[in-house]
Amino acid sequence: MKILKAAAVLLGVALVAIPAGAAIKAMTLAEAMEINSDVLHGRIMSKTTVKTDRPLEGMVYTHITVEGESLTTGEKVTKELVFLGSHDTKDNYGTSEMPTQQDTRVGGDALIMYSHDESGATPVDRVSDFSAVYRVELAFGEPVVIGKGEGFAFPENVKLAEARTRVLKAHADIMAAKTKAGK
Secondary structure (H helix, E strand, O other), rough: OOOHHHHHHHHHHHHOOOOOOOOOOOOOOOHHHHOOOOEEEEEEEEOOOOOOOOOOOEEEEEEEEEEEEEEEOOHHHHEEEEOOOOOOOOOOOOOOOOOOOOOOOOOOEEEEEEEEEEOOOOOOEOOOOOHHEEEEEEEOOOOEEOOOOOOOOOOEEEEEHHHHHHHHHHHHHHHHHHHOOOO
């Protein structure tokens, strides 16, 4: 009996010592921007969900329409952005990686990083996960990007004007590195 208990304890210790298969990587703003196509600040105008059987049966995606401006180019843009999962209880399809309901509410302002993906039948602008959407709220009369804590592109709350400056600097640094590397 003692040997069985000791073996069970050793097995438990071994299982705890094995690193988890899925993990979220901490990223600086520059690292997050390198894997995304652009950073958009805008107002969420609409939100709908779509059920699909591709790539797996029963998947649900949320589509949000955002009107605003590209922080890297300064151009006015309207984008339909897509992320996996739904906040609508009738869809019964949430994922732990999807942006929060509060961050993606219709009428709310947000700073969103997205990737333009042309790998499927139809090109799509995809929001990778909750680390790519930052709610923007008024605080003391100024718009403020609500930070998400250590390991995120915006770990602390920061005025939108400062966030814009950080995005432009990171974008310039990324472009300079690509030019230097000959890309």
